[in-house]
Amino acid sequence: MNYPIIDLKKEYASIKPDIDKAITSVISETAFVGGKFVEEFEDEIKNFTGASYAIGLNSGTDALYLSLWAAGIGPGDEVITTPFTFFATAEVIAHIGATPVFIDIDPDTFNIDASQIEQAITKNTKAILPVHLYGYAANMTEIISIAQSYNLFVLEDACQAIGAYHDSAHVGLLGNAGTLSFYPSKNLGAYGDGGMVITNDEKLAREIRRLRNHGQTKKYFPEKIGVSSRLDGIQAAILSAKLKHLPEWTAKRIQTATWYDELLNNQDGIKLPAYQITDRKNHVYHQYTLRVLDGMRDKLQKHLENHRIGTMIYYPQNLHQTKAFETVNFVKHTTSESEKASLEVLSLPMHPFLERSDVENIVGIINDCLN
Numbered sequence: 001m002n003y004p005i006i007d008l009k010k011e012y013a014s015i016k017p018d019i020d021k022a023i024t025s026v027i028s029e030t031a032f033v034g035g036k037f038v039e040e041f042e043d044e045i046k047n048f049t050g051a052s053y054a055i056g057l058n059s060g061t062d063a064l065y066l067s068l069w070a071a072g073i074g075p076g077d078e079v080i081t082t083p084f085t086f087f088a089t090a091e092v093i094a095h096i097g098a099t100p101v102f103i104d105i106d107p108d109t110f111n112i113d114a115s116q117i118e119q120a121i122t123k124n125t126k127a128i129l130p131v132h133l134y135g136y137a138a139n140m141t142e143i144i145s146i147a148q149s150y151n152l153f154v155l156e157d158a159c160q161a162i163g164a165y166h167d168s169a170h171v172g173l174l175g176n177a178g179t180l181s182f183y184p185s186k187n188l189g190a191y192g193d194g195g196m197v198i199t200n201d202e203k204l205a206r207e208i209r210r211l212r213n214h215g216q217t218k219k220y221f222p223e224k225i226g227v228s229s230r231l232d233g234i235q236a237a238i239l240s241a242k243l244k245h246l247p248e249w250t251a252k253r254i255q256t257a258t259w260y261d262e263l264l265n266n267q268d269g270i271k272l273p274a275y276q277i278t279d280r281k282n283h284v285y286h287q288y289t290l291r292v293l294d295g296m297r298d299k300l301q302k303h304l305e306n307h308r309i310g311t312m313i314y315y316p317q318n319l320h321q322t323k324a325f326e327t328v329n330f331v332k333h334t335t336s337e338s339e340k341a342s343l344e345v346l347s348l349p350m351h352p353f354l355e356r357s358d359v360e361n362i363v364g365i366i367n368d369c370l371n
């Protein structure tokens, strides 16, 4: 047995002719940075998500950064977010000179606890930055309602959640803008770095487009100081080829999660995720993450590793606990659920190329350790 947490080799093997053709066509056309393939992929993402605008960038991190920048957020401003996420979410808030304000998570979904946002708002609060962690949307209904009352910008970190819906709208389009990451291990992964902002706000889209290309709208006539953050043609062409398969791959992830749910249902010592899934709100299972109780998490992880089953801890530290934030300004409210989650979570193998028998084998090894 050997079950890596994701299996990009199997994925490539399943679509090799399409990928190879995509790469060759970019080389033949020498459309390496920006250009035709990027524009086509941006249009495909607009169709896929329903966004009016899609701006290809060099990473999900830059998508977050340029969105905050384009929204005019900066020094003195506070941005309310979750401490239970990938580092980039809060890193960009610090980069832009603003202050991250960490509040607790909802223990059922691992997402920002929307009911704790209002008490964290001050006269300096400018934005809310929810993360749709593991591929399940945060409580956007409540977040949008608070944002409207206090006139706050909402940036959705949808880097793990392409294909996820809340109230029948694609994530990223409920607030002012949303970010996608095409990091290779994401549900739609490139063969290198890539990211995108999706939005329905024309002015914001125009500003992000200008910032990504040295503040230029016309080549060699920069209008403001920007950065270089563009999507490569080769990555865009690969992503176009893969996007065609995303609905089927997402369905397979959901199926795999159902198998885990069913086969782990009676296992003592763990707590399965408790998501509310309806016909208006799905889960795209970027990760299948459970809690291991009674301090057994690291032992179970070791046991699985000994049986060549890949797992990960997303995330072993809360962001305010990282060394990076020792010397950086932040505000922290109660974060006890978030800190508890860091000690309990374990993500199991999850990708579109697992069969029921694979999940049975993995669950069997979990049973051995915990029973």
Ligand SMILES: *Cc1c(COP(=O)(O)O)cnc(C)c1O
Residues within 6 Å of the ligand: 058, 059, 060, 061, 062, 085, 086, 088, 089, 131, 157, 159, 160, 180, 181, 182, 183, 193, 194, 195
């Ligand atoms: C991957 C990820 C990012 C950053 O995306 P990159 O493309 O790796 O820069 C940001 N936020 C979350 C939640 C992510 O999972």
